[in-house]
Amino acid sequence: MKSKAWKSRSKRSKDLPDGEARRSFLKLSAAAMAAPLLLRARNSAAVEWVTTPQPIFPPSPTTRPWLEELPRQIVPIAPLDPLITPLTPSPTVDANIAGGEAGRAPHQRYAELIARFGAPQLYELSAVENPAWVTHPDLPNQTVWAYRSATPNATVPATIFARYGKPILCRIHNELPQDHVGFGSPEISTHLHNLHTPSESDGFPGDFYSPNLAGPTLTAPGEFKDHFYPNIYAGYDEQKTPLGDPNEALGTLFFHDHTLDFTAPNVYRGLVGFYLLFDDLDSGDERDPNGLRLPSHPYDYPLAFGDRRFTPLPDGQLFFDQLHAEGVLGDKVVVNGKIEPVLRVDRRKYRLRLLNSGTSRFYEFYLVTPGNVVQRFDYIANDGNLLPETLRNQTKVRLGVAERGDIVVDFSKYQIGTELYLVNRIRQLSTRGPKDVKAPGTRVLKFIVDRDPPEQDMSQVPDKLRDLPELPTDEEIDKLPVRRWEFDRKNGLWVVNQQLFDVDNPRAKIKQGDAEVWELVDDAGGWSHPIHIHFEEGIILSKTVDEIEVPVPLHERGRKDVFVLEKTMAMRVLLRFRDFKGKYVMHCHNVIHEDHAMMVRWDIVGEGEEDVDVGEDVDVDVDVDVDNDDDDDDDD
Template sequence: MLLVKQPAAALSPPPGELAVLGEAEREGHQKWARHLPQKVYELDVGAGQHSFHPELPTQTIWGYDRVFPGPTFVERYGVPTTVRIRNNLLPDANGPGSPQISTHLHNLHSASASDGYPGDFYPRLAGAPPGQFRDHHYPHCYAGEEDARYSATDGDPRESLGTLWYHDHCLFFTAPNVYRGLAGFYLLYDAVDSGNEADPSPAALRLPSGVNRYDIPLLVNDPRIDASGYLQFDQFDNDGHLGNLFCVNGKAYPFHRVERRKYRLRLLNASVTRFYEFYLCSADGANQGFAHIANDGNLLPAPLRNQRKLALAPAERGDIVVDFSAWPIGTRLYLVNRLIQTDGRGPEGAAVNVRGSDGLLRAAGTQILRFDIDADPPVADASQVPDRLRDLPEIPQSEVVRERTWEFDRENDVWTVNGKIFDDTRPAAIVKAGTAEIWRLRGKGSWHHPVHIHMEEGRILSRNGKPPPPHEQGRKDVFVLNPGEDVRVYLRFRDFEGRYVMHCHNLIHEDHDMMVRFDVKR
């Protein structure tokens, strides 16, 4: 069970629009007076002790509040918060990574000073004593709040996000810092996705609710351990990092007891490099169905019912609803991965079929999580998966001011975008606030690249000249480029200004310069 973060009574010194005494240098918080914090938190970033399995040794990890995964934030739109993130990592810490940090809340609509820009790491000087902090201000407003049509709701409610996560984004050291444990969930609710399956409001979807009870965040990653059971990481391998242990919420070979009712499972691929294709299957390998309701934290316009697989690239999220009432008590079901990947190049295809006890061919897979159905619910299941979830905003082509092409490639063993490596000091693009652009993402060579764009969600217009598949027709912030693919994405740049980045979320590729800075200006 994940820890749920509790707000602090107050912060000392109190947060403000400008940096306060003892705070790392930062820009002023945009729209501070409009979104004064109603809740405040403090996160302690430091070393902690963690065991991935009872048969493996307890070892040192880095964590928010010194745990992995970090505590889960449960927040609401319309309730602004300020999170003070204090860096207590020791400057002489051993092992891979950097004790300098910059935290990105992926992919909240927020000003750049709180976005976790990679170059905003602190402390600025290597070897500086621990204890420096930075205040991140999260307005929890929908995108489009400057549009007069949505003044009553602080933006367009169709732009709502639900399943977010926060992680380190330190320049050149994102991969090892996340790998060592600097990641956690951040959940947002509103009047539609209200977090209450008994909500009497006609606007509420009444999806399965209760964080850690019927609404379950599941962070999946693949650490690599040596013969003694300790974490391994090669700081100098710029292809990618694949592990030999599969974990959910920091535990290997886990199981979860469930009741005979509906559950919302929020799956996050927090691996550095590995792609997954998840299946829910019975003990004999037969695929079971579920409803796919959200992609990258965005509710789809309608549920995709009777799905049999969920593909997630690094940093992608997928929310599914499983109705366990279809099986008797004592049943065991398995979440398995059936995607083969042997190097940083990307997935190579599905696992080889095997013949089950009934003589039918079924796909093999690696067990990720076991579900044990062991009880009837204490009260009747009030949750539902309605036929309509959240409508999509329009795509106003009239706002498009230009189209840009970004090519993701490898040149002389260096990862590049448009033939260049990342330059922290200057933008590769300057976009005008309040406009829209079409970004054409092109994958060159034989590598897969999950491309993440900060600031706002985008919409895939076409994939290789064709409409995207159903699960990609909603709003997204990670755009998977398979080798040679051409993906056109519609993006708007609203409400905030400043520095943001686009990068490959194979974090090894990002750290080795497959990233660009873009600035949003009036």
């Protein structure tokens, strides 16, 4: 079955009778396992699954380590010169449907923000298919999907350098083959995780588009879609500075596909990129006397890690089973698209931005010598947010899916010719989450210190980094509304408060400018859920395990956008909802769970629009018993 034949996916939910339960059915068989096809309707609000035990997939072919090299420095995407290569047709506030744009909502506050900060920098990306990507020389060439631009020699993943106070308008074309066969779907909805962005540019899952299809929350298909990234701090309307609150600044962001029901396979195929955001404090210039002077480009290096699995040779192709609700755990780790690559470094400090860009595998990274002696480094940022203070002499970085960790490694301590390895010591046997941590671990990246730097290292790592935003008092927090969200698995269904994702209907309506406390609770009996809340960063107020309060780790005491729930854990998170209105989502960033409906739509609304609050609606909308089926822990 070809993607272009799935006409039912673009059917608008407004065409269905009001209140009609829209259901789809997945029936797994041996044939379906061999040639995955998706039969689920795009706009389903509830799904019935025929569950089977987690399949056992053959291991990937053996590959020899350290045959591929990453570029010594990344090459970012360059903005367009509007005088030489203007966007055609010109960007418009309303969607230019006649010019080929998908039917998005108008850009919020565009005229106001451009009048204040100037015309946006223009970027142009295309989602394309590359049938000849070399993941490893011991494997055949792979067919991957990627974001590409016209910038010569731009490195993989595509990377944008952005700055607060300089808005960006990024046109993203969908050039994927519309007759695509196999896993994944050739529609896209690009989410910039976790920029403070108007909802129409957030990459809402239902806003997917292609030249042929439009998602249920768009009005028309299109070849491209313009994304407006204002690059203002959260709390802009509070005007603590002309840009908002600088203590809300973000740094290491990334963008990825977020297409409804197909996020996991589309990301697995390669639709991931970096968006590095700077301001006056974290300026991206280690010679800046007014900034922190952290290591800067070309010694500021983003690294994306993702698990993959390949079919046995001679086929040796990327494999994914998008039918099974438990998904596929890759047994190979790609680093910026390469298996076991080498990165040559100078004898000086580097800022390494580590991103877990995969689907379900967790990591706990250590830097070791060839003899597995653990090395130390400085930990400066979590989830793209600078910590209040540098964590010195750290030995590990633990990353759930979509979490980021920025570390500074001082390679000047090592002689030329020194080899070091980044190893993952988490053992994980299934997609349900980590089993344990055990040395020596699996080596995924090799560093070779091979030269002295051509210029003096002017970077530093100060003790103090970025203050937290001013928080409400305990008494004020106690008066805030509290929402409880329970993440569970019932008879193969991934649910939040016993409900599956409904793309059309918000489960909460929150007045713009309000603050709330969200309780995130793992009821899944052994599964780990990295919960991502779009739009604004949150502060963990407390964490419990088995209803007993436990300390919040130092690296989680800053601002976060991914909150990892493990087994019987719960968290209370302070959130604010400022500056923009519209539809957003919260979901498990084990994107296999997300695709199988563990997601919630919530809306930010204006004064008087929040009267109907459905945040407490926990009615079950499935026709199956909801006995917990998670006592079959296959990790043991």
